[in-house]
Amino acid sequence: MADSGHPGDIARDDAPAFTSKDGSERGEAAANGESSVSGVAVTINRPRHELYAYWRDFGNLATFMLNVEAIEVRDSQRSHWRVSGPNGSYEWDAIVTEDVDGERIGWQAGNSDVPNSGWVSFHEAAPGRGTVVTAVIAYDPPAGILGKLVAKATQQEPAIQARRDLRRFKQLMETGEIATTTPPNREPKS
């Protein structure tokens, strides 16, 4: 923030770091200094612990993360992921780096072509509204900024995926279904 020079004035506003226009402030949200950080929040009308529990059982994630080809849970901290990306499949191991029951899950990728880390948090929304689920993804795009632009154009950029995955998570939790016009096992028309 601009230096107002007046004692007692606030130095930072209340916005989450990943919404900052300043690149280095956004970088504060990245566990390992990855260069691209984005976050998205949804409000889901289900109890916080229910949503945390569903997410924490990583085998469930493929039900709404549609670019995930497979997740193999190896132990309580480690799972092996295969995800489709703009240039084919990417594989990595996800290592849980923080786990606060009912509140927050953080992870970091090991053995990855694309270094990435992130966290998902679960907070009470206003009374009667349910739970705010916030997901932050930090990654180093392959082939730098050009790779990121290509991925964005092919709509596989992690920020876009995260936004869509959270919407699908909300649909699944609130309605029991994921909205679609495509029969399963068939290519979408687009």
Add this chain to the structure above:
Amino acid sequence: MRALTWHGKHDVRVDSVPDPEIINPRDAIIKITSTAICGSDLHLYDGYIPTMKAGDILGHEFMGEVVETGPKSTLKKGQRVVVPFVIACGSCYHCSKQQYSGCDNGNPADNQDIEGELWGQVGTALFGYSHMTGGYPGGQAEYVRVPFSDVGPIVIPDGVDDDKVLFLSDILPTGWMAAENADIEEGDIVAVWGCGPVGLFAIQSALLMGAHRVIAIDHFPHRLQLAKGLGAEVLNFEETDIYDALMTMTGGIGPDAVIDSVGLESHGMFVDNIVDQIKASTFLATDRPHALRQAIVACRKGGRVSVPGVYGGMLDKFPFGALMEKGLTLKTGQTHVQRYLPALLSAIMEDKIDTTFLISDRMALEDAPKGYKKFHDEQNVCTKVVLKPDWAKADPAGEA
């Protein structure tokens, strides 16, 4: 099955396409017995709406018989239902407040980005109205897949003709909600711009809600005649200065409530509208709000502005000063159809509301392209086209 598909500006065709299937547990498949062409379909026909793809099936006003149900549907095969044009899940925040057209969960996640970019948040899913609203195939067809079939469709009792209830799908609740949004009080004079189906139902609803007088504005003599038949006084904007007439007819006050049932393709031979058209064609502005401007300027101080007319993008030269300085209330939105269905069905069954007067044309689904052209070109005599999928195509030798 046969279905009416979009292929470009002024190009709709009846094609053979795959039958719909049950995909999600709450789905049902309806065999369509009657389906209508909407004024909003003309925006698709005229190429105003982005994210259309060749082959998309149109149609969002339909009814028919349940022929297949998913395991979590509450419908039963053989039931006759009218289906709301809005797809709503019933369990999100907006549905719980009966704001069904604001449902969070009907629009597939991959389709939601455009509306999010245009409008800030995601709008709901509709049948047959571009991929921005979900890409759901519409009901100008022999069959349609209805998601969340436990929330939307209303069951129609036996022995009631399709034509009496078909408009529960869209235009009747739309006219009713338009009048409701005008917050009508005893003694009110309500002015309605646009005597198309929505305007006519808004007039009918406003009078049922106790409006003292309704003044209706259009330029098509036949539509003005229909408005008069419902009990409105009528003004023709090609012959009459609307502002002067309204001020005189309301004793110098201005209407207490105004309803814009025209929307984004507003006509006008006036400077502001010509500028609008130029701007729209060169993409400096997208919508042409001449009727809305007139309505806001005419409305009395402290009055109410109700906008059922559809807008999609940006307006230019919007009289916000008039809105603010006169302390007006503006209520608008896509219809929360599910909210109104039970009460409106009862009103129809008790003969308090008749909607059949509106139907000017009935034809086979196979003749739908002719129906679109007529509805588009002959807006004086053609007020509503109802398509019947089980009628045979008209004999070419018998065509005018």
